[in-house]
Structure formats: structure tokens, C-alpha cells
Amino acid sequence: MAKAEKIVLAYSGGLDTSVILPWLKETYGYDVVCYAAELGQGDELKGIQKKAMATGAVSCYVDDLRQEFVENFVWPLVKSGAVYENGYLLGTSIARPLIAQKQVEIAQKEGAVAVAHGATGKGNDQVRFELTFMSLDPSLKIIAPWKDPNFKLTSREAAIDYAKKHKIPIEQTKKKIYSRDRNLWHISHEGADLENPWNEPQDNLFVMSRPVSKAPAKPDYVEIDFEQGIPVKLNGKAMDGVKIIETLNEIGGLHGVGQVDLVENRLVGMKSRGVYETPGGTILMTAHEALETLCLDRETYHYKKQIALKYAQIVYNGQWFCPIREALDAFIDSTQKTVTGTVRVKLFKGRATAAGVKSPYSLYSEEIASFEMGAEYDQMDAIGFIRLFGLPMKVNGIVNRKTSKKKTAGKTKRKTAAKKTK
Known part of the structure; x- marks a missing residue:
């Protein structure tokens, strides 16, 4: 009997991947290797x-x-x-390329012929996973069950029924049916009542933060130290990045900071509603934005704002392993x-608002910015500056005025001639 080929499945243990695992075995006869990434999901992993092996996997990797x-x-x-569309801090988008990258590495290690994911054919994650697969190992076959005509579990209700029939343990029910994705950076909520944008998110939706109505009546302050754009200290204490984010999640969550309700434009063309x-x-x-306003010159700061829009689009669209992202990083x-x-x-x-900022590289000068006169800034220089800066507008105004006079004179002549004719 020929040995079964291997496939590596991006496995979260959630509803979709829980039913996809046995489906891959039943439909294609693959030996399924599961891959799970610890990205700060709490106790989700x-x-x-044990669950993967009980459901039919031949092995299961879990990497921190x-x-x-x-x-x-x-x-x-x-x-x-x-930031994507003025609100989304790209929590799911930024994680997918890393998961897919490690999945490819496991596939190469295991001699697998294919990789699989549980993303639907309507969402952005399918693109993020598959672009990474294509970029890092084009030889791997990509299996996306939701786009497979043999896959009939194309609703969460059907998937729940399949799980019950096959005795697959899941947390979702038909009453508790939000689709969530969580990592160290964020948690997203989609589906159920959120599919109607008229419905306000309910207080019991939130996981990482309190509803704003239940936040403390007294503010908290935190101090963050950056070195070359990277956070290195919190409240004067050196910490690694994971600890900084975990601590700020706890403090910020207490005050209801970072809740975003967004109807966004998906890459595939439709609008979707998510709460983040x-x-x-x-x-x-x-904090980083506040520090940049102090340390970057005007031209660099303004141009970097344009770059940020492009960078957000690249991350959202799953193009992390792309030359333009590397060039923009430089x-x-x-x-x-x-x-x-x-x-x-x-x-x-x-709300999180900057309440103070300082830097040894600050370009802000109190002496120059002050309303008091000083040797560094002669206000009389502004006369010539404005005259030259406004010269194109002045010339445009002169031309427009002449043109307007000619038009007015022409109208007057036509009205006079018309009267004479009558």
C-alpha cells in the first residue's frame, strides 16, 4: 500500500480547522500534520x-x-x-505571514506536498496565507477547503453539525457564534449580530478590554521610552517587547482603550464589519506618533505619512514577503x-492621548516657537517669504481678474446690442 502524502494544516483548534482536519483525511487521504502558532492567544492553545491527535492528525507542532x-x-x-482605513491596527493581517512562513518551514521539514488553511473564500486571510506560500515555496500545493467544490461545510452552522456528528470538541454553539481571532496585538470579532452595521456591539462582546461605560472615572498615565522607534521601557523599567505589550494590554483594557467598530473594504471587493x-x-x-512629531523634520514627517498608507495596504493585502515592503522598511x-x-x-x-513628550533629538525650540521676539527668528523676514511663497497665487489672481473684467465687458456689450435691436 502506497504511503499517504503529507499536508500541513494551519491549525488553531477553532471551529473551521477542527472540522477541516478530518475532512482532509476523508476527502484526499492525506496524512495531516497540524501547525499551531502561539502568538499570545491566552489559553486558546x-x-x-491532544485535540489534534484525537481528531486524526499524525503530528502537531506548537511553536511559541x-x-x-x-x-x-x-x-x-x-x-x-x-493604520488601515483610519481605524484597523492590522492585528490579524500582521500575524498571518508569520504563521504561513513557519507552516512552509514545517512542510519542508516533513516532506509534505501541500499546505492548507481554514480561511474562507470571502475574506482577506486566504490571500495572506496563499501569497506567503507562493512566495516562500511555489512548489507546494495549496488546499483551501472553503474554495473546494467537495467541501460542503460552507456555513458555521453546518460546521457545528459536522463537529457534533464526528464527536469533535468545539466551543462554538449556534447561539455563541462570533468568529474571533486573537493574538498579543489584538482580538477581532466578526459575524452573528455584527453582520448588521445598525447593531451596536454589546458589552459582553469585549474580551481584552472593558466597555467604555464601565471604565474608571480616574485616568491612568504611562510612560514609554523609545530607542530608534522601538519601545524599550515602560514606566522607567526596561522590558522586552512581549512584556511591554502584555502590560499595556492590561492597563489599556481597564480603561476601554483601543476599541474600534469598523466597516472596512476587504481586498476581495466587499465591505465587512468588524469590531477590534x-x-x-x-x-x-x-506614543510613537507623538514622538515623531517632535523628532522628524516637516518634509520627512509628511512623506512618511504617505508611506504609512501604502504600508498599511501592503500588510492588509498579505504582501509582507514582497520587495516593496522590504524597500519601504529601509x-x-x-x-x-x-x-x-x-x-x-x-x-x-x-482614549489614549499623548500628555507629554521629550527627546534628546527634539527639533522643537521653545525660544523659536515663543511669541517673544528673538534673534533666531526675525519676523520681518516673513514679509519677503510670504511675497515669494504667494507669488504663483498672486499671478493667478491677476490673470483671473483680467479675464473676469473681459467677460464682464463682453456681457455688457451684448446686453447693449440686444437693447438696440429691440
């Missing part, structure tokens, strides 16, 4: 190896990738300032050489 996730993916994101919690990430992005890293200093952030009733 508890007992996952939190440090790598923060240092190689989250920190570049923070330095870029990327990113307490620590919101604090860090707020530019961003250059801008971060002076982004060193301390930011104090106020946390209060769902």
Missing part, C-alpha cells in the same frame, strides 16, 4: 496537541512565536505608523534614527 512576532513584525508595523480591541497597540501607536528605518525619547500617555474613558 491549551490541550491543542511571541518574541519573533513582536520583534520582526509588530515593531516594523509600529515604526511605519500604518487593540489596547496596548493603540497606546504604543499614539526608508522607515532611516527615519527612525532620531525617534528616541519618552512619551507620557493619558488613558481615560476609551
Whole structure:
């Protein structure tokens, strides 16, 4: 009897991948190797190896990738300032390339011929996984069950029924049916009542943070130290990146910071509605932005804002392993050489606001910015500056005025001639 070929499945232990595992065995006869990444999901991975093996996997890898996730993916994101459509801090988007990268490595180690994921054919994750697979090992076959005509479990209700029939342990029920994705950076909530954008998110939806209505009536302050754009200390204490984010998640979550309700434009063309919690990430992005306003010159700061929009699009679209992202990182890293200093952030009733910033590389001068006269800035120089800066507008105004006069004169002549004719 021929030995079965191997496939590596990105396995979270959630509803979709729990039913996909036995389905791959039943439909294609693959030996399924499961891969799970610890990215800060809390206790979601508890007992996952045992569950995978009981459901039919031949083996199950579980890697703690939190440090790598923060240092190689989250920190570049923070330095870029990327935010998708003014609200989404890209928590799921930034994690998928790392998971897929490790999945490819396991496939190569195991001699697998294929890789699989549980993303649907309507979402963005299918693109993020598959672009990474294609980039890192084009020889691997990609199996995406939700896009397979043989896959009939195309609703969460059907998947739940399949799990019950095959005695697969799951947490989801038909009443508790939110689709969630959690890691160190955020948690997302989709589906169920959220599919109607008229429905307000209920208080019991939130996991990482309190509802704003239940946040403390007294603010908290945190101080974050950055070195070349990377957070290195929290409240004066040196910490690694994982600890900084975990601590800020706890403090920010207490104050309801980082809750975003967004109807966004998916890459595949449709709009979708998601509710996101990113307490620590919101604090860090707020602090980093405040420090950049102090340390970057005007032209660099303004151009970097344009880069941030492109960077967000690249991450959202799953193009992490792409030459343009690497090129943009080189530019961003250059801008971060002076982004060193301390930011104090106020946390209060769902908001994180910069409440103080200082840096040895500050370009802000109190003497120059003051309303008091000083030798560094002669206000009389502004006369010539404005005259030259406004010269194109002045010339345009002169031309428009002449043209307007000619038009007015022409109308007057036509009206006079018309009267004479009558």
C-alpha cells in the first residue's frame, strides 16, 4: 500500500480547522500534520496537541512565536505608523505571514506536498496565507477547503453539525457564534449580530478590554521610552517587547482603550464589519506618533505619512514577503534614527492621548516657537517669504481678474446690442 502524502494544516483548534482536519483525511487521504502558532492567544492553545491527535492528525507542532512576532513584525508595523482605513491596527493581517512562513518551514521539514488553511473564500486571510506560500515555496500545493467544490461545510452552522456528528470538541454553539481571532496585538470579532452595521456591539462582546461605560472615572498615565522607534521601557523599567505589550494590554483594557467598530473594504471587493480591541497597540501607536512629531523634520514627517498608507495596504493585502515592503522598511528605518525619547500617555474613558513628550533629538525650540521676539527668528523676514511663497497665487489672481473684467465687458456689450435691436 502506497504511503499517504503529507499536508500541513494551519491549525488553531477553532471551529473551521477542527472540522477541516478530518475532512482532509476523508476527502484526499492525506496524512495531516497540524501547525499551531502561539502568538499570545491566552489559553486558546491549551490541550491543542491532544485535540489534534484525537481528531486524526499524525503530528502537531506548537511553536511559541511571541518574541519573533513582536520583534520582526509588530515593531516594523509600529515604526511605519500604518493604520488601515483610519481605524484597523492590522492585528490579524500582521500575524498571518508569520504563521504561513513557519507552516512552509514545517512542510519542508516533513516532506509534505501541500499546505492548507481554514480561511474562507470571502475574506482577506486566504490571500495572506496563499501569497506567503507562493512566495516562500511555489512548489507546494495549496488546499483551501472553503474554495473546494467537495467541501460542503460552507456555513458555521453546518460546521457545528459536522463537529457534533464526528464527536469533535468545539466551543462554538449556534447561539455563541462570533468568529474571533486573537493574538498579543489584538482580538477581532466578526459575524452573528455584527453582520448588521445598525447593531451596536454589546458589552459582553469585549474580551481584552472593558466597555467604555464601565471604565474608571480616574485616568491612568504611562510612560514609554523609545530607542530608534522601538519601545524599550515602560514606566522607567526596561522590558522586552512581549512584556511591554502584555502590560499595556492590561492597563489599556481597564480603561476601554483601543476599541474600534469598523466597516472596512476587504481586498476581495466587499465591505465587512468588524469590531477590534487593540489596547496596548493603540497606546504604543499614539506614543510613537507623538514622538515623531517632535523628532522628524516637516518634509520627512509628511512623506512618511504617505508611506504609512501604502504600508498599511501592503500588510492588509498579505504582501509582507514582497520587495516593496522590504524597500519601504529601509526608508522607515532611516527615519527612525532620531525617534528616541519618552512619551507620557493619558488613558481615560476609551482614549489614549499623548500628555507629554521629550527627546534628546527634539527639533522643537521653545525660544523659536515663543511669541517673544528673538534673534533666531526675525519676523520681518516673513514679509519677503510670504511675497515669494504667494507669488504663483498672486499671478493667478491677476490673470483671473483680467479675464473676469473681459467677460464682464463682453456681457455688457451684448446686453447693449440686444437693447438696440429691440
